[in-house]
Amino acid sequence: MDLLIVILSLVICFITGNRIEKNHYKNIKEREIKLYKSPCVTFEKNVSNSPKIIQSDLVAESVVIGCDYFKSFLAGLKNLFGGNVSAYESVLDRGRREALLRIREAAVKKHASAVINVKIDTVMLDPIGTKGHPKVCITAYGTAIRYGR
Amino acid sequence: MILTNIESVPGMRITAHMGLVSGSTVRAKHAGKDIMAGVKNFFGGEIKGYTELMNESRKEATQRMIDLATKMGANAIINVRYATSAITVGASEVYAYGTAVKVENIQPRVQG
Numbered sequence: 001m002d003l004l005i006v007i008l009s010l011v012i013c014f015i016t017g018n019r020i021e022k023n024h025y026k027n028i029k030e031r032e033i034k035l036y037k038s039p040c041v042t043f044e045k046n047v048s049n050s051p052k053i054i055q056s057d058l059v060a061e062s063v064v065i066g067c068d069y070f071k072s073f074l075a076g077l078k079n080l081f082g083g084n085v086s087a088y089e090s091v092l093d094r095g096r097r098e099a100l101l102r103i104r105e106a107a108v109k110k111h112a113s114a115v116i117n118v119k120i121d122t123v124m125l126d127p128i129g130t131k132g133h134p135k136v137c138i139t140a141y142g143t144a145i146r147y148g149r
Numbered sequence: 150m151i152l153t154n155i156e157s158v159p160g161m162r163i164t165a166h167m168g169l170v171s172g173s174t175v176r177a178k179h180a181g182k183d184i185m186a187g188v189k190n191f192f193g194g195e196i197k198g199y200t201e202l203m204n205e206s207r208k209e210a211t212q213r214m215i216d217l218a219t220k221m222g223a224n225a226i227i228n229v230r231y232a233t234s235a236i237t238v239g240a241s242e243v244y245a246y247g248t249a250v251k252v253e254n255i256q257p258r259v260q261g
Binding site: 009012013016017020021024052053054056058060061062063064065066067069071098116117119121123124126133135137139141142143145 | 202241
């Protein structure tokens with residue numbers, strides 16, 4: 001009976017998790033194409049020889065994303081044999097792209113031309129030793145700048 | 150208050166250096182939200198309740214840092230950094246820190 005419940009929830013989570021991931025990737029790709037031109041994101045700090053900057057402001061956004069039951073089960077199995085744990089890779093990839101998209105969208109709202117010195121901070125939200133499926137908090141922040149005419 | 154995470158404020162000159170300012174906060178959501186987040190986590194995807202929590206905490210920490218800088222008489226904070234750490238399940242700390250400075254406008258230079 002217990003085994004049946006485990007198998008059933010694995011199947012349900014496999015279906016829902018896959019569906020959510022697919023939809024999320026679709027959504028991310030659409031927004032990335034939309035934001036293709038503006039504003040650009042760079043990791044450099046040096047802006048001294050650029051045109052006159054009339055406005056600068058900090059933009060920061062967080063995303064908390066979790067692994068579903070099926071993924072953590074799969075990752076547990078993979079851990080035994082070693083190798084790439086692709087189930088977690090896609091979760092982190094989605095989180096980072098989402099966080100970057102959000103700061104770009106926040107920058108667009110401020111009419112910024114670029115976001116410079118972008119930092120991405122990744123933190124596991126479950127302290128070591130607690131049970132449960134891993135969740136990560138990804139924070140992206142940078143300085144949104146606007147060039148004058 | 151001007152916040153940047155680079156070493157200067159573009160278009161302005163730093164006239165005084167006030168030192169390090171920081172602000173931190175530990176926040177949690179009520180139990181109902183925690184249960185909903187647990188359910189959401191089971192099925193996968195973004196956990197909106199916790200995203201909201203982190204955004205609130207970050208704003209709160211930033212506000213505390215700004216209050217401290219205002220008390221010091223600064224009008225900008227440069228080199229702002231954020232650090233997050235998990236304390237227990239459902240509660241996390243956000244720490245914001247930076248350098249409080251006084252800045253003034255420089256005359257716009259003629260290009261070329």
